[in-house]
Amino acid sequence: MKKECETIFQNTRYDIRNGCSTMKAVVTIGNGGYDKLRYCDVPLPTLGTNEVLLQVLAAGVNNTEINTRVGWYSSSVKTATEDAAAAEEKKATEKADGGWNEATPFPFIQGTDCCGRIVAVAPGTDKRLMGKRALVRSCMRKSDFASMENIWMGSDFDGAFAQYVKVPASEVFPVDCDWSDAELGSIPCAYGTSENMVHRAK
Numbered sequence: 001m002k003k004e005c006e007t008i009f010q011n012t013r014y015d016i017r018n019g020c021s022t023m024k025a026v027v028t029i030g031n032g033g034y035d036k037l038r039y040c041d042v043p044l045p046t047l048g049t050n051e052v053l054l055q056v057l058a059a060g061v062n063n064t065e066i067n068t069r070v071g072w073y074s075s076s077v078k079t080a081t082e083d084a085a086a087a088e089e090k091k092a093t094e095k096a097d098g099g100w101n102e103a104t105p106f107p108f109i110q111g112t113d114c115c116g117r118i119v120a121v122a123p124g125t126d127k128r129l130m131g132k133r134a135l136v137r138s139c140m141r142k143s144d145f146a147s148m149e150n151i152w153m154g155s156d157f158d159g160a161f162a163q164y165v166k167v168p169a170s171e172v173f174p175v176d177c178d179w180s181d182a183e184l185g186s187i188p189c190a191y192g193t194s195e196n197m198v199h200r201a202k
Contacts, residue, residue, distance in 0.1 A: 009040070014107060015043075016042065022043060022044060023041070023163040025041075025163070026039050026110070027108065028068075030106050031071040031106075032069070033069075044164060045166035046166075047122040048122060049124070050122060051122045052125060052167060053121075053165075054118055054166075054167065054172070055163065056164060057117060057185070058182045059115075059159070059185055064152065065112065069110065109158040109159050109161050110159050111153070111160030112153055112159055112160070113160065113190055114185060115135055117132070119164070122169070135172070135184060135187055136167050136188060138154065138189045139192075140167075
């Protein structure tokens with residue numbers, strides 16, 4: 001698998017031949033079935049301005065992971081998730097608009113729900129975040145909350161199916177409670193979806 005990954009990721013952002021620090025991740029290499037998942041070494045994320053690095057403690061699996069992998073968000077798909085998944089298992093077709101809001105950036109790391117521990121902060125970012133257990137908002141606004149334009153972690157950019165994930169510092173929320181990592185890891189997308197449906201159903 002290691003040689004296969006090195007070949008697949010040669011000359012991509014996941015190329016590790018330059019001797020960079022690495023982490024383990026499940027990388028989705030295209031639309032399709034489980035055959036599109038690779039467990040590989042990839043470069044450890046490098047922090048940009050106002051970003052933090054989290055060690056992933058728990059990552060939830062949602063329909064978003066399936067929908068993104070099979071390209072269900074594409075405007076060309078008119079069937080239910082399970083029908084699209086079955087069709088993709090038989091014949092994968094790249095969908096340029098298959099991501100939640102943008103083209104899916106294959107190869108990339110999925111994982112929309114995340115509970116993690118903040119292990120690094122970019123210069124100028126609040127150092128008091130270091131070491132805190134936190135949740136990550138999975139649906140992020142590109143500019144601010146005056147705009148409805150958003151992007152999804154694990155669908156539009158790298159997510160939590162890895163040892164580490166980087167996100168904007170404004171999208172992490174420290175949590176101090178007795179819930180397990182797995183329980184907290186189900187909150188951002190899975191619980192949020194359920195809560196929204198309860199409100200909508202009144």
